[in-house]
Amino acid sequence: MRARLERLRPLIAEAALDVLLVAGADNRRYLSGFTGSAGALLVSPDGAWLVADFRYWQQAAAQVADFAIVRMPPMTRLETTLPSLVAEHGWRRIGVEADHLTLEAFDLLTQALAERSATLVKTTGLVDRLRQAKDAEELRRIQAAVDLTDAAMEHAAGILRPGISEADVAWAVEAFMRTHGGQELAFPAIVAFGANSALPHHHPGAYQLRAADPVVIDMGARVDGYCADLTRSFCLAPADSHYADVYAIVLEALRAAERQMHAGLTGQQADAIARSVITEHGYGEFFGHGLGHSLGLAIHEAPALSRLNDLPMPVGAVETVEPGIYLPDWGGIRIEDVVVLEDEGARVLTGSPK
Amino acid sequence: MRARLERLRPLIAEAALDVLLVAGADNRRYLSGFTGSAGALLVSPDGAWLVADFRYWQQAAAQVADFAIVRMPPMTRLETTLPSLVAEHGWRRIGVEADHLTLEAFDLLTQALAERSATLVKTTGLVDRLRQAKDAEELRRIQAAVDLTDAAMEHAAGILRPGISEADVAWAVEAFMRTHGGQELAFPAIVAFGANSALPHHHPGAYQLRAADPVVIDMGARVDGYCADLTRSFCLAPADSHYADVYAIVLEALRAAERQMHAGLTGQQADAIARSVITEHGYGEFFGHGLGHSLGLAIHEAPALSRLNDLPMPVGAVETVEPGIYLPDWGGIRIEDVVVLEDEGARVLTGSPK
Numbered sequence: 211m212r213a214r215l216e217r218l219r220p221l222i223a224e225a226a227l228d229v230l231l232v233a234g235a236d237n238r239r240y241l242s243g244f245t246g247s248a249g250a251l252l253v254s255p256d257g258a259w260l261v262a263d264f265r266y267w268q269q270a271a272a273q274v275a276d277f278a279i280v281r282m283p284p285m286t287r288l289e290t291t292l293p294s295l296v297a298e299h300g301w302r303r304i305g306v307e308a309d310h311l312t313l314e315a316f317d318l319l320t321q322a323l324a325e326r327s328a329t330l331v332k333t334t335g336l337v338d339r340l341r342q343a344k345d346a347e348e349l350r351r352i353q354a355a356v357d358l359t360d361a362a363m364e365h366a367a368g369i370l371r372p373g374i375s376e377a378d379v380a381w382a383v384e385a386f387m388r389t390h391g392g393q394e395l396a397f398p399a400i401v402a403f404g405a406n407s408a409l410p411h412h413h414p415g416a417y418q419l420r421a422a423d424p425v426v427i428d429m430g431a432r433v434d435g436y437c438a439d440l441t442r443s444f445c446l447a448p449a450d451s452h453y454a455d456v457y458a459i460v461l462e463a464l465r466a467a468e469r470q471m472h473a474g475l476t477g478q479q480a481d482a483i484a485r486s487v488i489t490e491h492g493y494g495e496f497f498g499h500g501l502g503h504s505l506g507l508a509i510h511e512a513p514a515l516s517r518l519n520d521l522p523m524p525v526g527a528v529e530t531v532e533p534g535i536y537l538p539d540w541g542g543i544r545i546e547d548v549v550v551l552e553d554e555g556a557r558v559l560t561g562s563p564k
Numbered sequence: 565m566r567a568r569l570e571r572l573r574p575l576i577a578e579a580a581l582d583v584l585l586v587a588g589a590d591n592r593r594y595l596s597g598f599t600g601s602a603g604a605l606l607v608s609p610d611g612a613w614l615v616a617d618f619r620y621w622q623q624a625a626a627q628v629a630d631f632a633i634v635r636m637p638p639m640t641r642l643e644t645t646l647p648s649l650v651a652e653h654g655w656r657r658i659g660v661e662a663d664h665l666t667l668e669a670f671d672l673l674t675q676a677l678a679e680r681s682a683t684l685v686k687t688t689g690l691v692d693r694l695r696q697a698k699d700a701e702e703l704r705r706i707q708a709a710v711d712l713t714d715a716a717m718e719h720a721a722g723i724l725r726p727g728i729s730e731a732d733v734a735w736a737v738e739a740f741m742r743t744h745g746g747q748e749l750a751f752p753a754i755v756a757f758g759a760n761s762a763l764p765h766h767h768p769g770a771y772q773l774r775a776a777d778p779v780v781i782d783m784g785a786r787v788d789g790y791c792a793d794l795t796r797s798f799c800l801a802p803a804d805s806h807y808a809d810v811y812a813i814v815l816e817a818l819r820a821a822e823r824q825m826h827a828g829l830t831g832q833q834a835d836a837i838a839r840s841v842i843t844e845h846g847y848g849e850f851f852g853h854g855l856g857h858s859l860g861l862a863i864h865e866a867p868a869l870s871r872l873n874d875l876p877m878p879v880g881a882v883e884t885v886e887p888g889i890y891l892p893d894w895g896g897i898r899i900e901d902v903v904v905l906e907d908e909g910a911r912v913l914t915g916s917p918k
Contacts, residue, residue, distance in 0.1 A: 245767065246765065247765065263853075264764070264852030264853055265763075265764040265765050265852070265853055266765065268762065268763050268892060269763055269765070269766075284852035284853070285852070285853070285854055285870060285871045285872060286872075287872070306667070308666065308667035308668040308671065309666055309667075309668040310666065311666060311667050312662065312663055312664065312665060312666060312667070313660070313662035313663075313665050313666070313667055313670050313686060314662040314663040314686075314688055316667050317662065317686075332667060332668075332671075334668055381742060381743065384742070385739065385742075388735060388738070388739075389735065394752065398748065408622065409619075409622050409623055410618070410619040411600065411601065411619045411620065411623070412623075413599065498618030498619070498638035498639070499617075499618055499619055499638070499639070500639055516639060517639045518639060518640075518641070538622060
């Protein structure tokens with residue numbers, strides 16, 4: 211934790227801030243270890259504070275080592291506590307996280323500071339950018355979440371049979387992960403049979419599996435705060451040639467990306483590797499989402515493997531690689547691994563067979 | 565759904581808006597029925613649009629009746645689609661939800677519209693205020709979630725025995741709710757034994773129950789999108805007189821509030837009813853949170869039973885009533901019901917014995 215604070219401080223100095231107010235819940239946990247649902251961090255070049263409300267006074271003290279705990283008076287808001295801290299420390303330029311603070315929260319804080327000679331300065335991505343390169347402890351937790359999800363996928367493959375419902379499979383994999391070390395799911399499991407599998411984010415329902423249905427299962431455990439994400443596509447009956455053809459294209463796109471990706475590529479470049487394979491086979495318009503996203507404390511974080519991301523990705527970025535082809539009224543095929551970017555390539559963390 | 569849109573339109577006109585951009589996920593679902601994780605609504609005096617990304621094109625068309633579906637081009641952001649809609653419809657004053665939009669999203673939209681003669685106008689609570697008064701269908705779903713949570717509490721009471729861990733009980737109640745009609749939990753269940761019960765938001769762990777421990781269980785199912793919230797406090801061994809005294813005070817505070825609450829009271833007034841009981845018994849400083857919050861599509865929504873809320877509450881507001889006393893190193897007692905406010909009083913929806 212302390213190393214993370216020390217990596218943040220030069221960025222705070224560079225932005226000429228006296229202090230940074232950290233409002234994003236995952237950023238709060240990343241820097242401090244505090245897991246409460248509310249609270250704010252303040253990080254200055256030589257100090258660090260966690261402002262906690264009554265519900266979390268004890269928990270904050272137990273979880274947090276490198277931050278002084280500021281106990282917010284019961285039933286007050288941050289607007290009450292911040293001005294006195296600002297006065298006490300003489301802060302003038304207070305950075306706020308524009309990508310995590312609502313417009314309204316910003317306005318309330320601005321009003322609260324109106325009589326102080328202090329200004330709120332919008333920043334974006336200071337902590338989020340640090341989080342892009344995972345450290346060893348984070349990689350260990352992600353691998354644990356991935357391993358558990360691999361085991362749950364094996365469990366799922368074992369229970370698929372004609373007549374089982376999407377909802378039954380979704381509950382079975384959730385129960386498996388929860389009783390084998392997962393504290394919660396990283397996101398609600400997607401289990402989609404038949405034409406439902408053409409919906410990338412289908413919600414599992416009562417539909418019962420038929421032997422020839424395309425099957426998409428997309429799920430992830432969360433272990434010690436860190437997420438996994440894994441998709442496999444199946445067909446119970448011997449697949450017809452159309453299914454086999456589409457599956458082969460998606461798999462080729464996945465393998466091309468995994469072979470060619472490395473730190474230093476932009477998200478755009480990574481996306482293009484897989485997309486060109488699918489486009490060359492004539493299915494480009496049926497792959498309507500980006501190739502992948504990063505994960506960590508959040509299931510979706512930066513940097514994304516997307517046309518919209520033209521920044522180089524760092525060593526230690528953990529990315530999903532998840533090409534898919536979705537044919538309305540027929541079904542979909544998506545195959546998803548998780549990789550970590552290294553100087554020379556991409557190391558695949560997921561182990562489920564394809 | 566259509567009635568909800570019709571209740572919103574006068575508020576849009578009153579704010580002199582040509583259109584309102586609805587960014588909050590729960591507001592989106594409330595108005596349209598769309599359950600996707602992303603998307604934006606636009607509501608004008610005579611039209612309604614749901615802007616959906618590729619992942620949700622099919623789902624949006626299936627779920628939504630009163631909105632025209634605008635298909636965002638694959639791998640673009642709202643900033644790409646909004647300006648052309650603005651031009652097409654000649655919108656000039658575009659309301660945004662300041663309490664749901666981040667500063668950064670606001671800035672990106674502002675930039676995107678820089679060349680149009682259109683202005684973003686900050687609004688707060690237009691849809692959220694509508695959501696305060698639950699309609700019959702919402703009350704039906706909340707009651708279903710409450711009934712399931714009551715059943716889960718009975719299940720929990722039946723499995724409490726010396727040696728069982730907090731985490732085991734938390735998983736048992738979650739599995740019960742998920743296999744008896746709950747699609748997910750409204751929030752991670754809180755199960756706290758012994759001194760842990762002094763932490764209002766304790767995360768269930770390996771601690772094993774001893775007969776004389778105070779026990780707090782706080783949980784809620786979610787059914788058809790709607791939340792429940794229920795807390796009961798227990799003691800396995802015959803309670804000592806200290807436990808019995810504190811329990812009686814919390815229960816007296818709860819009953820006073822339930823007897824005296826009705827629509828038209830402010831959240832402040834409701835909070836004061838229970839707080840004065842606890843304060844008169846000398847425990848005021850150990851009741852450091854508000855008396856309750858509203859629930860519906862979200863587990864925490866307005867209006868709150870809190871010193872900070874000085875607005876009268878409407879008929880149909882659904883509120884938790886959850887006084888508590890937390891004694892560090894000893895434990896805590898919280899008892900929580902859910903009520904709906906009516907003209908003449910508060911009707912209790914929860915049925916678990918106290």
